[in-house]
Amino acid sequence: MSQFGGDLIKVVNELQDRLNPLGFSNSFDLPQIAVVGGQSSGKSSVLESIVGHDFLPRGSGIVTRRPLILQLIQDPNSDVFYGEFLHSPGKRFYDFNDIRDEITAETDREVSQSKGISRNPINLKIYSHDVLDLTLVDLPGMTRVAVDDQPEDIEQRIEHMILEYISRDNCLILAVTAANQDLATSDALKMAKQVDPTGERTIGVLTKLDLMDAGTDAKDILMGRHRIQLKRDFIGVINRSQKDIDEHKDIRRALYDERKYFIEHPSYGPDMADKMGIRYLQEYLQRELSLHIFKRLPPLKPKLETKLDEVRERLAKIEFPLGDKDKDQVLAEAYDKMRSGFDSGVGGKVWVVDTDALNGGTRINTLMNETYAKAVNKMFYDETRIRREIGIAIQNAFGTRIGVFIPDTAFISVVMNQIELFRNLSLDCVDWVTDEIVIIVTECVQNICRFPKLKDIFSKFALDFVRESNKKCKNFVQHLIELEKCYINTIHEDFIKMIGDTKSDPLPDTQSIMTAKALQQNVSKSDWISYKKSDYWFVLNDTSLS
Incomplete structure (x- = not known):
């Protein structure tokens, strides 16, 4: 199923690549998985763990300002990771910091205001021998309150964009929720239920299982003993902490620690551990997306043929190109x-x-x-x-x-x-x-x-x-x-002027004379000094103190 599923996903990826430059990508309801979650749900960390590298822009506020169509392509003949953007064909990015910068730059090209959002997606392909064929759409994180110079209706804008994707019948919904919050207040699950009330298309992901209160766990939720209507599973994962990210903890090491945590945990133990974690999530998503494509792709053929006829008619009316x-x-x-x-x-x-x-x-x-x-x-x-x-x-x-x-x-x-x-x-x-x-x-x-x-x-x-x-x-x-x-220049004229301006009491004539003579003799220091409850003006040069 893995090879067959990978081939199906590649077919959809090729359709996406061909339709996007023509402006038709939104006209077809192609099977895909849309990732939704609040700003603190751990959505970005889940995606980076699936890829195996840090590549998404990070920061405060709204970081994902355009949908990111992420296509993971398994390349068994390659020993290196690299990425390619649809807007920069033929250019390979081997440094994932450059990929992060290019995502930010391409976002700025489309969105003039730093706090705005755009519905036009960015297409990124990641090639590696260490990933499974998979396509995910990263959507902006949901927010409640506009901060700084964000538009007042930013919540409605983001919600409208998310609904535009997840309302499509051919879209699976990956709802990311932190396990240390009440599921009843989850923005991702609430929005998924709005368009998928029966839970047919929704996959739940629980993050931050290691941050739950002492003595509590998510075993009942992971075992399906809950009131949330999901026909598909909840999958538990552990993200890297902010400290791990700041210290550049290797994702492979984080995956090893995650696996060890689930195996040794008294509630999850070795029995449940095989169906938890990022690696299982990758396999599960590939399997579910492949089956989804297998069922949904054939009805799209007549629609594609109709659109192709429309394009041919338009091409026939185009004038000769410029000389x-x-x-x-x-x-x-x-x-x-x-x-x-x-x-x-x-x-x-x-x-x-x-x-x-x-x-x-x-x-x-x-x-x-x-x-x-x-x-x-x-x-x-x-x-x-x-x-x-x-x-x-x-x-x-x-x-x-x-x-x-x-x-x-x-x-x-x-x-x-x-x-x-x-x-x-x-x-x-x-x-x-x-x-x-x-x-x-x-x-x-x-x-x-x-x-x-x-x-x-x-x-x-x-x-x-x-x-x-x-x-x-x-x-x-x-x-x-x-x-x-x-080098701190203490004899700069601006500094000397500042020191002079701070003196509230003028120098007596005798002190001025002594200072002037001392300056001619290459003075090192001059200042007030208190001795036996009396104030004296001293001048220190290379040979004497007066």
Whole structure:
């Protein structure tokens, strides 16, 4: 059944690949498995465990902003993993970090706002000898409340997109739910029941079994002793924890630990362990999808033939293609529109500007000179914290000794901590500006509406360049922060001016004279000092103290 099932899945994958570029993929109810779950259900971890690699974008808020059609293809003749995107034919990605970046980049090409979502899917193929032939559709995680700059109706948008997929009769629903929450409150099961009340098409996955309260387990649910109407099984799995992900714990090691946990668990034991875990889930999903395709694919043949006749009629009405000269002219015009649109969007280089709304250049100016500046000021508004750090640094620098002069070590340590505060904020500022540039580019390519493929090419190259520039700029920021921390210049004129401004009492004439003479003699230090309840102004040079 494995080989036969794999062949059936490959047939559907080929149909998906052929129909998607033509814009017909949503017109056919192809058999598939849609993965749904809340934002904290462990949906992404399940998918990554099935693939065997970290490849999905992670972060707070809505991370999956476009459906991801994930096609796993077993290649017994290959010893390496690699991925291919339908929008970049022929280009192989061997580094799964590059796959993650490409998913993010392709999402940004389609969705101009960082918090928006799009129904247009991204097609990704993963080739490996270590996977089973399987196709899954990763949908955005369900959310309840709009945060930051998310649209107020973000919950309704995501729900509408999910229902668009799982309402189809040929779609199996993989409902991912955390075992440490009440199943009655599961968003995934609730939405699945809405379109599949009898549970014919729904497969339940319970994650985080290891995080359930002490003395409790999910044995009754896994054994089918529950009131939830599912004709198919519940399968229990264990995901990597956030600590495991941060420490880059190998997924193969995590699968070994998962298997060991189920075998040694007193409730699940060796008997139930064979029908639990990620590896069993892979085999189960392939078997169920293959049987589903076997039953559902034949009725699609008449529909495909009808659509093919429609396409042939449309092809017969298309005029002859453009000549070489016309193509050159179209390309030159498209480039000119793109360039002039970007200049207009950035501003500062055109004679006529928009009077209704701020352009992208103005928004970038505001981000860098106002938003960033205000954020910097907030970092240093707490003088009590800074004074406390200075005091602790001075005491630690002296150690067991009793010192007279403020040691350079304390000063440098405090300053380095303050410089470090700029790192994350500056990197965020780079992302702010990048988001604005992405919006400008996305608006510019809309001017090339007559030629969709040319528009996509311009968009791809421009946004790829923006993303690469984002990485380079962040590297520059990192180097700049490290450069500033390498050498603290205490005799810089700005620092000396600042120290002078902080003095509340002017120097007496004699002290001014002594300081002036000392400066001519290459002074090392000068400051106030208290001795026997009296304040003295001291000047220390290479040979004397006065």
